[in-house]
Amino acid sequence: MKKRSKYITPEHYVVVNQDGEVFTGLKGGYFEYSHDWSKAKPLDISSTYYLMRVKGNELIKENEL
Numbered sequence: 712m713k714k715r716s717k718y719i720t721p722e723h724y725v726v727v728n729q730d731g732e733v734f735t736g737l738k739g740g741y742f743e744y745s746h747d748w749s750k751a752k753p754l755d756i757s758s759t760y761y762l763m764r765v766k767g768n769e770l771i772k773e774n775e776l
Contacts, residue, residue, distance in 0.1 A: 722755075723755060729768070751776075
């Protein structure tokens with residue numbers, strides 16, 4: 712009998728800039744941020760590469776919000 716591996720839900724992160732605003736998406740090719748945390752766009756860790764190159768940005772796990 713083959714053993715099934717458990718499905719592990721991937722962790723998602725919210726990107727916060729140095730002004731305390733959350734990443735909400737792209738607009739016209741530029742990162743867009745908002746003070747409204749309910750508009751935050753949760754991302755997989757592999758999707759945060761370019762956002763994390765911006766000085767002052769931080770990651771927060773979605774389940775810690």
